[in-house]
Amino acid sequence: MAVPGSLPQRVFLLALDPDKGRARIGTNLGAMLRAAALAELYVTGHLTDDGGRVVIKIRHSCHDPVLEALLEEIAGSRPRTWQSWVDTRQNAAISAVRLQLSYGGWVRLEPHRVLGLFPVTRVFLRDPGVRKELLARVSAALKTPVGRVDPADAALVAVVAAGNLGLALDRRTRRAEKRRIRDLTHLSGPIAPALHSSIRDAALGGEAA
Template sequence: MTITLAEEITLLSLDDESGEAKERQAVSWAVAGGILLDLALAGRVSVTGGRLAVTDGSPTGEPLLDERLGLISAWAGKRAKAPKVADWLTKDQAKAPAATVARLCERGLVVEEKRRVLGLFPVRRYPEADGSAERELRERLRAVVQGGAAPDERTAGLLALVHGAKLHRLAFPGEPRKEIAARLEKLADGEWAAEGVREAIRNMRAAMAAVNAATLVVVTS
């Protein structure tokens, strides 16, 4: 089963048993970035000078990506010039996670459970229903980062997003963060994709870094 980058990031973030989402804010940006990166890899969007453009509006065949492609086309079409990547990520990061987890439910990889906290507040949890995709994903990431295997384009892109959003502990629980981060930094800077795709990654990482910095200021002020 081939799942999207956004779905892979979401699987890493969901507790298998409780279905609770971890590191929600950082994950939301990485999920939005994953959808955008998949569209770039599919040749549907491009990034030049930090600005986003739809280059091919034809469907990819993946509902999650095609819905976002339509939204980007409509949103960008209302502007006099190509919008900034950071502006789209800012707009989509609040909504992309829900669309992504809904797709995981459709695939039967997680199941939605509705509960009430203190008998009053409704919450949704998404425990694991089929762990095969996540197991394969984690084995693939370990093979590249800890085993030295050469990554394919999508795996390298996923690791760049994990690094940019500082989701090291979700992807590699129990491993020394500094060692993992150093390896991911090298991978993120590698010549693993076309320049347009690498520019998209750089812009997404910059946007996520800005959010992390702003969050730190709020927490420490």
């Protein structure tokens, strides 16, 4: 089975713990999915940066409902920072991308109740080879000359690195490949720094609470 076409779907599959049927506790999944959607719209030329704020560069259909919905949000709003767009509607992003993956046949959704009380949805891969292919793309992007890395793969590395997604890039690899990750992040524009700031601010907010 081919890997899904959109960056948010690819990030979701990389964040999924195949044994547990969910992302691990502490995974910044919603923030990463919002950042992934912004990154894809940026590398495909739909969005650009104007003094640290997101502006639409090209307004035409991107043939993906999650990406299209984000474009509509941006088009209907005053200019806002990249981090502001990462911060918003994270739970909605998780639900929307999960449904996309289910409709596309990449995952099977299984309703479940924790302790018999709290409803959750488990997500199981239909073809583990798809996730292995995505991990291989991350690994290849760290070895291939930067100028030959597909922009989508560069953005994928930038998002999972900024999101501290250990299932895709463990801490040792992030340290060893710090310079390469920085170069790939540069190709992906201002999204990864915005994701990093969003996660940092959310953690600080949680500590303050």
